[in-house]
Each structure stands twice: as structure tokens, then as C-alpha cells.
Amino acid sequence: MSNVQVILNDHFYDFIDDWEQKFYFLVGGYGSSKSYHVAIKLMKKLFQEKRTALVVREVFGTLRDSCFSLLKEVAESMGVYNTLKFSTSPLHISFPNGSEIIFRGMDDPQKLKSIHNVSLIWLEECSEIKYEGFKELLGRLRHPTLKLHMILSTNPVSKSNWTFKHFFEDSKNKFFVLSDEELYQKKILIKNNTYYHHSTCDDNFFLPKSYTEQLEELEQHDPDLHRIARKGRFGINGKRVLPQFEIAPHEEVMEAIKGIRKPILKSGMDFGMVTSYNALLRLAVDHENKILYIYWEYYSRDKTDPEIAEDIKEFKDSRELIKADSAEAKPIKYYKQMGFNMRACKKFQGSRLAYTKKIKRFKKIICSESCGNTIDELKDLTYAVDKDGEIIEDQFNIDPHTFSAIWYALDDYEVSNLKGGNGIIAMKKPRGL
The missing domain is CATH 3.40.50.300 (P-loop containing nucleotide triphosphate hydrolases)
Known part of the structure; x- marks a missing residue:
């Protein structure tokens, strides 16, 4: 040679x-x-x-x-x-x-x-x-x-x-x-x-x-x-689901939330299995300006319900409402028995697409830099495509647990037409500080 x-x-x-x-x-x-x-x-x-x-x-x-x-x-x-x-x-x-x-x-x-x-x-x-x-x-x-x-x-x-x-x-x-x-x-x-x-x-x-x-x-x-x-560079392949997604310093996010005239505060949870993740998010909605803020996250895998209950016990102490995946009746029943204020979200035929379109209607989605797992899942989230290269509007390149948590948290909120009398409570100060 x-x-x-x-x-x-x-x-x-x-x-x-x-x-x-x-x-x-x-x-x-x-x-x-x-x-x-x-x-x-x-x-x-x-x-x-x-x-x-x-x-x-x-x-x-x-x-x-x-x-x-x-x-x-x-x-x-x-x-x-x-x-x-x-x-x-x-x-x-x-x-x-x-x-x-x-x-x-x-x-x-x-x-x-x-x-x-x-x-x-x-x-x-x-x-x-x-x-x-x-x-x-x-x-x-x-x-x-x-x-x-x-x-x-x-x-x-x-x-x-x-x-x-x-x-x-x-x-x-x-x-x-x-x-x-x-x-x-x-x-x-x-x-x-x-x-x-x-x-x-x-x-x-x-x-x-x-x-x-x-x-x-x-x-x-x-x-x-x-x-x-x-x-020859890595990046985002395909159409982004949330092109309005932004990342900001945590202090700036909290200051912005405090400045909202009537903030709408929500929490949503997606339950993970053995190989997937549990995601619990706290959100704040600026309805007038159509801005969604994500300011707190809990993200875990390979934990039992008792372990997770201990991790998030502040929700139990505050009686803060958590909307969770309605398909998971057993864990919701468990958390209720443990004293958590948890309810099943509303799911229906086509709800994945409806909830995705709802979130896309926000002018801005601003995420605290402290929510690293949310950023990792949503910053470059793209639509899945079919065999002809056409996007599938309710399927994605990954399984975004934090996106599901947002769906559940906002299941009774409409971005474009929110009116009084629907049971939504405005809070002056976001929890989790």
C-alpha cells in the first residue's frame, strides 16, 4: 500500500x-x-x-x-x-x-x-x-x-x-x-x-x-x-410549531408578569410513564396583549407518584389548581386523595389540533431561562410530516411533554375570545417565587 x-x-x-x-x-x-x-x-x-x-x-x-x-x-x-x-x-x-x-x-x-x-x-x-x-x-x-x-x-x-x-x-x-x-x-x-x-x-x-x-x-x-x-450545519429541520417562542431572563419574566393588569395564572401537568417524562408548568397569561409567560417548571422521569407528590408538595399546601391529562384517571385520583387540587382537563376528538392552534394564536410565548426542559422541547419543536412531505398539524418531531402540560393548563381559556363568568380567577402575584 x-x-x-x-x-x-x-x-x-x-x-x-x-x-x-x-x-x-x-x-x-x-x-x-x-x-x-x-x-x-x-x-x-x-x-x-x-x-x-x-x-x-x-x-x-x-x-x-x-x-x-x-x-x-x-x-x-x-x-x-x-x-x-x-x-x-x-x-x-x-x-x-x-x-x-x-x-x-x-x-x-x-x-x-x-x-x-x-x-x-x-x-x-x-x-x-x-x-x-x-x-x-x-x-x-x-x-x-x-x-x-x-x-x-x-x-x-x-x-x-x-x-x-x-x-x-x-x-x-x-x-x-x-x-x-x-x-x-x-x-x-x-x-x-x-x-x-x-x-x-x-x-x-x-x-x-x-x-x-x-x-x-x-x-x-x-x-x-x-x-x-x-x-453543513445542524439546526431546525422543518416548520416550527411555535415561531413566536422567546427566552428571557427569569427576573425580566417575573417583572413582566407583575405588570399585567389582570394576570390569568394556570398550572398544567402531563404524566410520564417509565421511559417518558412528567412535566408540570406554571403559566401566566396577559390576555390584553395576547402573551403567554412560562415561568416555572417541574420535570422528572423514573419517579413514583409518592415521590412526585413530595417534590411538588407546595401545590398541595397552596391548594393551587393543577389541570392534568384526563386520560390518566388513576394518578389524578391518587393526587386528589393526597390533598392536591387536581382536575382532569377537557379532551375531545381533535383536541390535540384544537389546543395546538390555540397556543399558536398567542402573539408571544415568553419562557423564563430557568425552564431549561421547556426550552429544550419547545424552542425547536417542528411538525411531523407524512410520506408526501406535508405537515401533520397535531404531530411533532418529538413527544413534547411540556407542550401537553400547556394544553391541559389552558383547556378552559380561549386566546381570541375570553369573556367574564367562566370561573377564571385573576391573581395578583404568581406562585412559585
Whole structure:
């Protein structure tokens, strides 16, 4: 392999021969040549050392026309094609020194169980793979003597994707590794045994100018895709549910609430199960100016009802009304028995859509910076889409427990037409101070 000549882009020179880290995370825009250089890196390593490498995508059926074809192309460009044996049934590449590349899809996890002594894994389009799948693959990465490596390549997606939360930041769980903005500026960074690499089409000297111009045109009619394809940056994918959502210092939020002439104070709770979260929010409505303030949150998981009751006992002491999910009759009954002033919200056919539209009618939704979980769920909340790319107005990219808590809290409030005599009590000072 020492006399093999292969053409590389300058930005990938260091990446190709660096094997000091366990993880290699490559993120970038369209046409940046990241997958091409991963294939070269893989080929070189397997010629140098006898290894078993695993190449993975979420759907097995996509591997033949992507990674397998790319590795064949790279083998030809390196002049080693005739030294390798390519099999299509099953997909497999054999090397003259005993190295091999096997291919698997995460849509058939049973086939992963037969894999042994894998010391090198490439996850192509890793953002499409589920986080549980990534952890399963980590368990398959083992060898008695060889150093272990995992290469992950992807186009950037939403910051709610596990790849961003694992390799950059998960604000909900107070986890921080690296700012993505720092990576965009420095292009290559090494942190926590991970080699980070960012690239765009500007890093590929072999692209025609017309391709770059085509990506630039996306900015006018599809800014989301332009951010992904041209800039190679994480962000919000899709249409935001609450574009009027703002974050403000807690003191400013409380001062604004105190200045409301007739504040309407509400509390709502969404019950979580074993793997989901309990969310309880305090809200203040400025009806005249159509502003919703979120100023207090309780957010937990893996807690029993008695534990939660202890956490939120201030609501019991104050007799503050909590509106909760009517589908959860047992916990509501329990909290009532424990002395909480809790009632079931009103649910009806189509209530998810009706409540979502109601919240969208606020001119502003201002959230205290102290409500970190609410911010994490609502700041970049986007609509789910159907198979035709059309938005589904009552489904979202995540399960936003804090959004449900807002629905329940405001089930008897109408943003556009609130009139007297409906039992709503105005309070002069918000609780929770």
C-alpha cells in the first residue's frame, strides 16, 4: 500500500491517516466528499492490518448502491480492485491479507448477533440510525488485541437528533461536550477521544462550479435544506410549531408578569410513564396583549407518584389548581386523595389540533431561562410530516411533554375570545417565587 497513489482533498489529509482516537465524527454538507474519504481511510487500514470491518446503514437495502458501490469505486481509483474479492450475495469484501468488510442494516438486528471480532465500524448516515442501535453497535465493537475505532458520517440534521445530543450538547440532561459553532469555525477538533471533522462543498476541489451554484440557489426557496446541504450545519429541520417562542431572563419574566393588569395564572401537568417524562408548568397569561409567560417548571422521569407528590408538595399546601391529562384517571385520583387540587382537563376528538392552534394564536410565548426542559422541547419543536412531505398539524418531531402540560393548563381559556363568568380567577402575584 505504500506505493499506491490516490487523489485526496486537502481538508482530509490529516483524517485519512489519523488512528489515535476511538471515534471519528464527520458532519458536512452535500458534495463535501466525506464518504469518499471515509472509504479511502477504511481501505488503507484494512490493507495495513488484518481486521474485520463492519459497514452499517439503517436500511440494509440502501447499502449496495451506496457504501458497497463507493468502496468498489475507491478500490479502482487506488489501483487495488483486482486484489479484492467483491461478493454481492451476501454483500462482502475480502482482502488478500485476510481482512474483510461485512455489511449490515439496522432493520435486521438479528444478523448483528452473528458478528464477532469487529474492530472497526463505519456508520454511514448515522443520524438515520436510532440511538439504541448506536449503543448496540458499540457492544459489537470488540477485539482481544486490536485498537477499536468507529467512524460516523452524516449530513447535519435537527439538534434534537441523538447524534447532536451525544457528540455536542444535550441541554435537557445538562450534558455538554462541544459547541457546534466552534467546530464550524475550526473545521477539525479532537475532544473526548473523538476526532470531529466538518466539511462543505468548498472543501471538494473536484466539484464543478455549477453544483455549488445549485446549492446556493436553495437559500431562496428552501432555507432549511440550504443550511444542511450548503452550510453543513445542524439546526431546525422543518416548520416550527411555535415561531413566536422567546427566552428571557427569569427576573425580566417575573417583572413582566407583575405588570399585567389582570394576570390569568394556570398550572398544567402531563404524566410520564417509565421511559417518558412528567412535566408540570406554571403559566401566566396577559390576555390584553395576547402573551403567554412560562415561568416555572417541574420535570422528572423514573419517579413514583409518592415521590412526585413530595417534590411538588407546595401545590398541595397552596391548594393551587393543577389541570392534568384526563386520560390518566388513576394518578389524578391518587393526587386528589393526597390533598392536591387536581382536575382532569377537557379532551375531545381533535383536541390535540384544537389546543395546538390555540397556543399558536398567542402573539408571544415568553419562557423564563430557568425552564431549561421547556426550552429544550419547545424552542425547536417542528411538525411531523407524512410520506408526501406535508405537515401533520397535531404531530411533532418529538413527544413534547411540556407542550401537553400547556394544553391541559389552558383547556378552559380561549386566546381570541375570553369573556367574564367562566370561573377564571385573576391573581395578583404568581406562585412559585
